[in-house]
Amino acid sequence: MKLNLKIWRQSGPGVAGKLVDYTAEHVSPDMSFLEMLDVVNEGLTKKGQDAIAFDSDCREGICGMCSLVVNGVPHGPDRGTTVCQLHMRRFKDGDTITIEPWRAKAFPVVKDLVVDRSAFDRIIAAGGYCSVNVGGAQDGNAILIPKDVSEQAMDSAACIGCGACVAACKNASAHLFVGAKLTHLALLPQGQQERYRRVVSMVEQADAEGFGSCSNEGECEAVCPKEIPISNIARMTREYVKAQAMVSSD
Amino acid sequence: MKLDGRVPAGSIAEKWDRHKFEMKLVNPANKRKYTIIVVGTGLAGASAAASLGELGYNVLNFCIQDSPRRAHSIAAQGGINAAKNYQNDGDSIYRLFYDTVKGGDYRSREANVYRLAQLSVNIIDQCVAQGVPFAREYGGLLDNRSFGGAQVSRTFYARGQTGQQLLLGAYQSLMRQVQAKKVRLFARREMLDLVVVDGKARGIVCRNLTTGQLERHAGDAVILATGGYGTAYYLSTNAVNSNVTAAWRAHKRGAFFANPCFTQIHPTCIPVTGDHQSKLTLMSESLRNDGRVWVPKKKGDSRSPEQIPEEERDYYLERKYPSFGNLVPRDVASRNAKQMTDDGRGVGASGLAVYLDFKEALERLGPETIRTRYGNLFQMYEKITAEDPYKVPMRIYPAIHYTMGGLWVDYNLMSTIPGLHVLGEANFSDHGANRLGASALMQGLADGYFIIPYTIGNYLAGQTLPKVTADHEAFKEAAANAQQHIDRLLSVKGHRGIREIHRELGRILWDDVGMARNEPGLRRALESIPKLRDDFWQNVSVPGTPDNLNQSLEYAGRVADYLEFAELLTLDALHRGESCGGHFREESQTPDGEALRDDERYMYVAAWEFKGVGKEPELHKEPLEFEEVHPTQRSYK
Numbered sequence: 001m002k003l004n005l006k007i008w009r010q011s012g013p014g015v016a017g018k019l020v021d022y023t024a025e026h027v028s029p030d031m032s033f034l035e036m037l038d039v040v041n042e043g044l045t046k047k048g049q050d051a052i053a054f055d056s057d058c059r060e061g062i063c064g065m066c067s068l069v070v071n072g073v074p075h076g077p078d079r080g081t082t083v084c085q086l087h088m089r090r091f092k093d094g095d096t097i098t099i100e101p102w103r104a105k106a107f108p109v110v111k112d113l114v115v116d117r118s119a120f121d122r123i124i125a126a127g128g129y130c131s132v133n134v135g136g137a138q139d140g141n142a143i144l145i146p147k148d149v150s151e152q153a154m155d156s157a158a159c160i161g162c163g164a165c166v167a168a169c170k171n172a173s174a175h176l177f178v179g180a181k182l183t184h185l186a187l188l189p190q191g192q193q194e195r196y197r198r199v200v201s202m203v204e205q206a207d208a209e210g211f212g213s214c215s216n217e218g219e220c221e222a223v224c225p226k227e228i229p230i231s232n233i234a235r236m237t238r239e240y241v242k243a244q245a246m247v248s249s250d
Numbered sequence: 251m252k253l254d255g256r257v258p259a260g261s262i263a264e265k266w267d268r269h270k271f272e273m274k275l276v277n278p279a280n281k282r283k284y285t286i287i288v289v290g291t292g293l294a295g296a297s298a299a300a301s302l303g304e305l306g307y308n309v310l311n312f313c314i315q316d317s318p319r320r321a322h323s324i325a326a327q328g329g330i331n332a333a334k335n336y337q338n339d340g341d342s343i344y345r346l347f348y349d350t351v352k353g354g355d356y357r358s359r360e361a362n363v364y365r366l367a368q369l370s371v372n373i374i375d376q377c378v379a380q381g382v383p384f385a386r387e388y389g390g391l392l393d394n395r396s397f398g399g400a401q402v403s404r405t406f407y408a409r410g411q412t413g414q415q416l417l418l419g420a421y422q423s424l425m426r427q428v429q430a431k432k433v434r435l436f437a438r439r440e441m442l443d444l445v446v447v448d449g450k451a452r453g454i455v456c457r458n459l460t461t462g463q464l465e466r467h468a469g470d471a472v473i474l475a476t477g478g479y480g481t482a483y484y485l486s487t488n489a490v491n492s493n494v495t496a497a498w499r500a501h502k503r504g505a506f507f508a509n510p511c512f513t514q515i516h517p518t519c520i521p522v523t524g525d526h527q528s529k530l531t532l533m534s535e536s537l538r539n540d541g542r543v544w545v546p547k548k549k550g551d552s553r554s555p556e557q558i559p560e561e562e563r564d565y566y567l568e569r570k571y572p573s574f575g576n577l578v579p580r581d582v583a584s585r586n587a588k589q590m591t592d593d594g595r596g597v598g599a600s601g602l603a604v605y606l607d608f609k610e611a612l613e614r615l616g617p618e619t620i621r622t623r624y625g626n627l628f629q630m631y632e633k634i635t636a637e638d639p640y641k642v643p644m645r646i647y648p649a650i651h652y653t654m655g656g657l658w659v660d661y662n663l664m665s666t667i668p669g670l671h672v673l674g675e676a677n678f679s680d681h682g683a684n685r686l687g688a689s690a691l692m693q694g695l696a697d698g699y700f701i702i703p704y705t706i707g708n709y710l711a712g713q714t715l716p717k718v719t720a721d722h723e724a725f726k727e728a729a730a731n732a733q734q735h736i737d738r739l740l741s742v743k744g745h746r747g748i749r750e751i752h753r754e755l756g757r758i759l760w761d762d763v764g765m766a767r768n769e770p771g772l773r774r775a776l777e778s779i780p781k782l783r784d785d786f787w788q789n790v791s792v793p794g795t796p797d798n799l800n801q802s803l804e805y806a807g808r809v810a811d812y813l814e815f816a817e818l819l820t821l822d823a824l825h826r827g828e829s830c831g832g833h834f835r836e837e838s839q840t841p842d843g844e845a846l847r848d849d850e851r852y853m854y855v856a857a858w859e860f861k862g863v864g865k866e867p868e869l870h871k872e873p874l875e876f877e878e879v880h881p882t883q884r885s886y887k
Contacts, residue, residue, distance in 0.1 A: 012798055029636075030523040039526055041802075042747040050794045051802050055316060057489040059529045062414055063320040081633070089636055110460055111799040114316075118437065121317050125429040129422035130381045133304040134297075134699045137372070137379035141336060144390030154383040154408060157415060161319055190381045 001027040001088065004096040005040070007052055010109050013116075017109065019098065022052075029089035033076065034059060034066065036088055037099075053112040059084040061225060064160030067167070068113055069100040074164035074223045082162065082225040102163055104172035106210040117163050119209040120177060126205035127198040128181045130190050143189055156183040158226045165220035171212030176220040178202050179232035182239055196243035203240055253506075253857055253872040256660040257361040262347075262878050266365045269661070270704055274711035281306035284710055285469035287454055289441050289496055291318030293413075293691055294674025295475030296420035297698025303427030305703055310467055311424070312439045312456060314491055319421045322477060322489040323694060326413025327534050329395060329405035330691040332370040337394055341402040343367045348879055349400050350689060353579075354654075354682020355831035355847060356881040357509070357855070359874065361661060362679045366689075369696040374406055376699055380419040384408050395536075397687040405688045410534065410626055416691055420698070439465070440804060441496040442732040444472065444503045444670065447724045450715070451670035455728045457736075459804060462797040464729050466720035471669045471706055474500060475698065478653035478675040480513070482812045482819060483764075484756020486650035487516060487532040493808040494815050497657050497676050505665040506857035506870060508658035508678035510815070511823035514685055514832045515765050516651035517583035520634050521603040525753070530649040531634060533627050535687065538576045538583070540611035540623065541644065543567050545604050549594040555605055555643050566590060579884075581684060581765075581832050581845070584648035588765045591647075598645045607643035648765060652690060654681040654832065655822070658857040658872075662705035663697060666857075668713075671706060673697035678855065683831025736796050739806045744789035748802060751786050752809045755816055758782065763820050768836040772824040779820065780864060783813040814863055821858075825869065828852045840883075849881055 003024040010017025024040050031039070034056050041051040057065040061082040068083045070076035076086045091097065099113065107115040145153075157180075165176035182199055185191030191198070214233050221230040258269040276284065284307050288299040291313040299311040313321060333346040346367040351358060374392070378384065384406050385393040394403040408415040427433040438459040445453040445466070453468040479494035480486035501507045518537055519530045544565045546558050566586060568575045578586075587604045590596060597603050612620055617640060621628070628639045635645070656678040663671045663679075674694040681689065719725075758778050762771035786809065794800040829838040829845035830852070838846045855872040 028524055028526060031526050032528070032634075035526045035528050038528055038749065042749050045749075045791055045793055045802055046745055046747045048743065048791055048793045050800075053799050053801055057315060057320055057491050058322060058325045059490055060325055060531050062325050062411065063315070063322070063489065064317075065315060065320050085633055087634070087636070114799060117316055121319075121425060121428075121435070121437075124319075124422060125425040129426045130379065131426060132376075132379045132423075134301045134376055134423075134703070137375035140334070140374045140378040140384075141391050143378060145386050146390050147386045147388050150383050150386040153381075154415075157383050157408075157418065158411065160414075161317065184383065185381055188381050188383065190379060 001029070001091065001093040003027055003091065003094070006096065006098040007113070008100045009052070009112050012111055013108055027088050029087065031088045032059070032084060033070070033086040033088065034084050053114045055114050056084055061085045062160060064162035067102050067115060067162055067164070069102065069167060071098050074102065074167040075225055080225060080227045102167035104166045104211070106172065106174070107163060107166065119211070120161050120163065120174070122209065123174065123178060123202055123205045124181065127194065127201035128185070130185065131194060145188060149187055153184050153187040156180040156228060156232055159228055160226060162225065164223045164225060166211060168219040168223040169212065170217070170219070171215060173214045173220070174206045174209070174211035175214040175233045175236060176224065176228060176230065178206050179236035180228050183232045183235045186235065186239055195239070196246055199236065199239040199243050203236070251666070251870060253658070253870050254660065255359055255872055256662060257359070258661065262360065262364045265361050266368060273704055273708035276707045276711050278306060282308060284308065285310065286471050286473065286706065287467055287469040288312070288473045288475065289454065290321065290475035290477065290674070290676070291421070291424065292321035292323035292475060292477060292674060293417055293420055293694030294698045295321070295473070296417065296424045297695050298473055298475060298673055298702045299433050300420060300423035300427050301699050301703045302706070303430065303432035306432070309427070309433040310436065310469060311433050312436045312441060312454070314438065314440050314459065316437055318424060318435065318437065319418060321417060322492055323417045323691070324414045325489065326691055327410045327532070328397060328536070329407035329412045329688040330373065330416065331397070331404050331688045332374045332406060332692065333367055333404060334371055334374060336392060337403045339402045341404050345402065346370060346404065350680070350686060351682070351879045352884070353684055353686040355684050355884065356682065356849070356853070356876060357512070357830055357874065358680055358682030360876060360878055365701070366680050366693060366696050369700045370692050372700055373692060373695045377416060377419050380423060382408065382415045382419045400686070413691060416695065420695070441476070442499060442735070442807070443728040444500045444667070445724050445728045446503050446667060447718050447722060450668045452718045453720065453725060455725070455732050457732070460799055462800065464732055466725040466729055468718050468720045468722070468725065470710060470715050471671065473671045473673060473702065474657065474676050475673040476676045478656065479815060480650045480653050482755070482816055483650040483759045484753050485522065485527060485530050485760070487519060487530050490529055493811070495808050495811045498811045498815050500657065500665070500667070500670060502860050504667045504860070505670055506658040506859055507655070507818060508855050508857045509655035509683070509822065510819040510858070511763070511826055511833050512654035512683045512831060513650060514580065514652040514654060515584040515648045517580055517587060517648045518606065518646045519649035520631060521598060521645050521647040522600060531630070532649065532651060533631060533646070535580065537606060537624060537627060540615070540620070541576065541606040541608050542610060543576050543583070543604055543606055545590045545595040545597060551595070555597070555607070564595070581834065585765050585834060587648055603645035603647045605643040606646045608639060609643070612640065652685055654678065654683060654685055658855065662708065663701055664705070664709065669709065671702060673702060683833055735807065736803065739790070739792045739803060739810065740796060742787060742790050742792065744791050746785070746789040746791060748790060748792065748806045748809055751782065751790060752812070755779070755782055755809070755812060759816055759819070763823050766834045766836055767823050769824065772820055775820045776817065776824065779813065779817045786810065786813055818858055818867060821867070822856055826852055826856065844885070847881070847883065
């Protein structure tokens with residue numbers, strides 16, 4: 001296949017960027033999307049031209065590092081799939097593909113298609129954990145957790161922190177990310193001690209980072225590579241309201 | 251230099267407890283006076299940084315990714331072993347210890363392995379307390395599954411994402427310490443040199459990958475938890491940014507590299523489709539529980555699988571190993587697949603694959619049961635290959651997956667450079683010549699949560715460490731050294747792609763230092779690697795500038811190190827004239843083609859000392875003694 005690519009190039013943070021045209025030739029349908037970019041980059045490298053910067057690591061859909069908007073959709077056209085797992089057989093000869101970075105105020109562009117997602121780390125640092133030091137844990141089986149509760153917590157814990165939810169949201173809201181972590185910990189007995197403090201700190205941190213609010217349109221759920229449902233946001237809101245009620249009754 | 255493993259005295263079961271009592275302590279008020287540098291945020295690095303922060307040390311923690319949560323431990327699928335004996339099926343610390351020593355083909359240090367088995371139970375408790383959503387039974391108890399190389403059910407898991415959940419647990423604990431200001435996090439940093447002052451590890455030089463700036467960081471001790479070197483082979487199941495650079499540059503500063511030839515090849519990966527391939531995807535070997543491995547009996551048979559009648563198929567594992575059948579260990583399954591493809595009986599367009607067929611299981615159990623057991627794997631396979639394994643047999647081929655070798659460490663996890671500690675896959679100690687399934691996660695977390703917090707205190711309390719700042723001459727020298735390397739890479743301005751050279755190196759290693767190795771092949775590789783290294787330094791093209799995010803420059807630096815490291819890997823494989831675990835020397839096999847160990851001549855750890863690029867390294871031997879588990883020849887017939 002031969003493809004026309006329009007790729008966002010931006011030399012550094014805070015400078016203007018633009019879409020630049022490239023041609024990808026001899027694209028095999030068995031290639032992954034990122035391998036197609038590798039081949040384009042190898043061609044540029046051999047010519048001594050600056051390679052297109054993009055993030056990726058595990059290339060099997062679990063590390064959450066890859067982050068491309070393909071034809072306007074974070075991670076591209078396949079549902080429940082990271083862009084590293086998208087294959088070129090999804091496209092046809094002569095197609096034009098536009099490739100852009102995540103776009104959100106809280107995810108500033110570092111270079112080309114690479115963005116800074118450290119805001120997510122700071123949200124977790126604000127309270128996305130159980131405060132237990134190493135050493136004092138009781139036997140694992142002393143905490144009983146029914147299978148369905150554990151499975152439900154796992155559904156939310158499956159979040160890979162890629163940020164597609166933010167990139168898809170017109171408000172650049174991080175609520176699906178925050179909601180998934182809160183749901184994971186709120187469902188488990190281990191997470192109860194800090195349950196209400198946690199929700200307030202994490203939501204406040206997300207606000208401080210410049211992420212927007214949720215207006216219930218569900219783009220986040222539609223692009224989430226782990227198909228985490230928007231009900232996680234509902235739980236987050238409920239936890240937050242309860243936490244507020246507890247503070248006011250103190 | 252005599253290698254001293256510093257194994258404590260006493261019976262195997264008492265060693266660690268006794269050592270914990272005998273080790274020196276740093277008093278709580280004094281811990282904050284020490285700065286510890288931790289490189290890496292995988293299971294070993296994140297758990298170490300978090301635990302040391304909890305204890306009150308000042309920790310500086312570095313990772314190459316944009317967030318510590320992305321380290322490659324995240325991709326581990328299967329599970330984590332622990333000798334809990336929750337299933338009442340006869341498991342014990344001693345049995346986990348025994349299985350691990352035997353699985354490692356008697357090339358690991360007994361005392362380390364015993365401690366690992368002891369700590370395995372604490373790991374599960376700690377992870378549960380953190381909120382790791384392990385699989386549970388209906389009554390709420392933790393569930394277990396069984397895994398290769400063991401006859402008991404001792405593997406804890408969180409669906410097929412155990413590594414992810416354990417890593418997120420460690421990451422969350424780490425972020426809690428970041429919030430408490432006990433850990434300072436440095437993401438998108440790559441360690442380029444180790445700084446040694448008065449013979450002790452006192453800091454690192456790293457490149458800020460975003461700004462290109464070289465940074466110098468000083469501390470009282472350095473911990474490397476930088477993973478394995480599987481990507482030396484270009485194609486592996488590792489992440490594309492995994493590399494040997496930190497370990498290799500520490501080696502060049504004096505840390506011995508142990509047993510680099512012990513590499514593990516995983517039998518059930520999705521085959522290569524072409525030169526564009528950037529990595530290989532592993533599918534859990536649990537597939538071999540129900541899938542049957544076969545190739546056509548006839549060479550070069552290009553018919554599609556359904557056109558090949560039963561009597562013209564060779565279910566070679568079932569034929570050769572009637573008692574274990576398709577469930578032989580990883581190395582045996584991998585080697586046999588290679589024999590079949592070498593024999594011209596491989597399948598698929600490239601001929602580099604064998605079939606893993608579920609037809610019989612689908613008929614016996616029905617598609618619903620198969621879907622429950624392997625649904626996510628079948629889906630992943632279909633996504634990558636566009637073939638439906640419910641209808642046609644899967645094609646699989648082995649790939650490099652894990653490296654047992656690594657920097658040499660003593661019982662305290664300290665390398666031959668005082669103050670430099672090495673954890674997780676980056677060290678060599680616990681898996682011998684072959685790692686059993688579900689034990690990599692166990693080792694990473696044991697090292698980070700439960701061993702280093704004790705042994706680093708012992709090191710610090712036993713020294714007088716003069717204050718050293720990053721302005722010290724040694725830091726300037728290391729930074730200048732790193733800068734020179736970068737300038738050299740950028741100044742070649744040749745015409746060959748970095749990837750193209752890396753791919754070529756991978757092919758040399760895969761062909762001659764892969765699943766089956768022999769003297770002529772290894773000697774051939776020892777000739778081709780230096781040639782390729784020269785080619786790299788004369789013809790590589792590294793575009794861009796050093797002062798911003800430059801992924802070509804990062805990649806070129808890693809490939810340059812692999813071009814040096816590969817020579818050591820090959821030399822180690824050549825010197826070890828026996829077959830053991832993942833290292834199969836064709837010259838050393840039983841009459842029926844099985845790996846033959848030579849305990850008389852090779853029952854030692856080979857630790858190599860760097861003597862200069864292209865110069866013969868010096869071999870140091872740490873003899874291995876087996877007081878508990880008597881070495882026997884493995885047999886799976």
